[in-house]
Each structure stands twice: as C-alpha cells, then as structure tokens.
Amino acid sequence: VLSPCDAVETEKMVKAMVEQKGPMYIRINRNDLPIVTNPDEEYHIGKMTQMVDGKDVVIFATGVMVQQSMEAAKILGKEGISARVVNVSTIKPLDTEALEAYAEGMKGVVTAEEHNVIGGLGSAVCSALSKKRVPIEILGVGDRFGTSAENYSILLKHYGLEAEDVAKKVRSVLAYK
Structure with a gap:
C-alpha cells in the first residue's frame, strides 16, 4: 500500500512499482500539491524518508499530510x-525497524493521514x-462517510487535517504525563 506525498514521489513510485512483483495499491491525490521531495534522491518502496529533523516529537505522515506536517513543524518551532x-x-509493508529508530528518544509520536483512523497508518x-x-x-478522518467540496482545502478543513x-495533536501528545 503506497501513498506518495507529491508528483515527484508519485513518478518515482510508479516506476518502482513496475519492477516489483505482486499486487500493489497506490493512493494518488488528484490535486496539485507542492513538491516537497528531492527529485535527485532515489526512491525505494518500503523506505521512509525524514523530511524535517527534530528532537521532541516525531510525526509519521503519509500523502498530502506530509506537507501539512512540515508546515506544522514550522508552527511548533516558533513555540x-x-x-x-x-x-x-x-x-x-511497514518498515518497523526504521519506525522504531525514528521514534527512539522522542517524547511522543503523532501519525497524520488523510485516511480513516481505523486500519491505516495510525493503526499500523x-x-x-x-x-x-x-x-x-x-490524526486522520473519523470513522464516517465522506463528503464533497468545491476544493480540496475545504475538505482538509472539514476533516481537521490542516497544519x-x-x-494541536503534537501539543496534545506532549501533554501526556
């Protein structure tokens, strides 16, 4: 199950899929998204990429939520x-070794996805x-039916999936004692 965060990663992902055997599923956002990945970096199915370094909390994000999480990191940095x-x-398949390594020493973990909170990245x-x-x-879509909107930013706001x-989820996880 693959979920690219921008057009550059989508292109690399599709090329990598051609080389793989077996069933695969890719979730592609049909909206214009900012490019946040490096076009010169290699892409490998199954590998995670650190986009922003930090020492207090780790945000594991997928799809459009990568960009939203990078914006959130800027907001939080000011605090x-x-x-x-x-x-x-x-x-x-989820790279659990990398996941554990990225979470090591963190005060909290937040997951961010534009998917149902049941059975997605957060659950994994x-x-x-x-x-x-x-x-x-x-952070994800509550277990409810979807809706339509004039544009994608309205949907992100409606489902509480903005930076x-x-x-807010980061602040909440850091408030745990």
Missing part, C-alpha cells in the same frame, strides 16, 4: 517544540510501537 517529520510513503504505527512506552496520537490540526 520551541522541535518536531521530526517522517514521510511514510509505504504503509504496507500503534501496533508496531506497542511495546514502547511512548504516547501516540492519531494547525497536526500541531
């Missing part, structure tokens, strides 16, 4: 909160980190 943002473009991260003693917050919503 003195250092957020690491990791692009999880392969949800399954919770399962993979279940033996770690780190608070986790999941400020990511920042």
Whole structure:
C-alpha cells in the first residue's frame, strides 16, 4: 500500500512499482500539491524518508499530510517544540525497524493521514510501537462517510487535517504525563 506525498514521489513510485512483483495499491491525490521531495534522491518502496529533523516529537505522515506536517513543524518551532517529520510513503509493508529508530528518544509520536483512523497508518504505527512506552496520537478522518467540496482545502478543513490540526495533536501528545 503506497501513498506518495507529491508528483515527484508519485513518478518515482510508479516506476518502482513496475519492477516489483505482486499486487500493489497506490493512493494518488488528484490535486496539485507542492513538491516537497528531492527529485535527485532515489526512491525505494518500503523506505521512509525524514523530511524535517527534530528532537521532541516525531510525526509519521503519509500523502498530502506530509506537507501539512512540515508546515506544522514550522508552527511548533516558533513555540520551541522541535518536531521530526517522517514521510511514510509505504504503509504496507511497514518498515518497523526504521519506525522504531525514528521514534527512539522522542517524547511522543503523532501519525497524520488523510485516511480513516481505523486500519491505516495510525493503526499500523500503534501496533508496531506497542511495546514502547511512548504516547501516540492519531490524526486522520473519523470513522464516517465522506463528503464533497468545491476544493480540496475545504475538505482538509472539514476533516481537521490542516497544519494547525497536526500541531494541536503534537501539543496534545506532549501533554501526556
């Protein structure tokens, strides 16, 4: 299960899919998204990419939520909160070793996805980190029917998937005692 965060990653992902055997699923956003990945970096199915370095909390994001999480990291930085943002473009199979390494030493973990909170990235991260003693917050679409809107930004606002919503989850996870 693949979920690219921009057009550059989508192109690399599709090329990598051609080389793979077996069933695959790719979730492609049909809206124009800002380019946040480096066109010169190699892409490998199954690998995570750190987009922003941080020392307080890690945000595991997928799809359009990578860009939203990078914006959230800027907002949080102004508050003195250092957020690491990791692009999880392969949800399954999930690289649990990399996941654990990125979460090591963090005060909290947040997942961000434009997907149902049940059975997506958040569930996979919770399962993979279940033996770690780190608070986790999941940001995604509540278990409800979808809707339509004039544009994509209206949908992000409607479902609470904007940068400020990511920042709010980070503040919440850091408030755990």
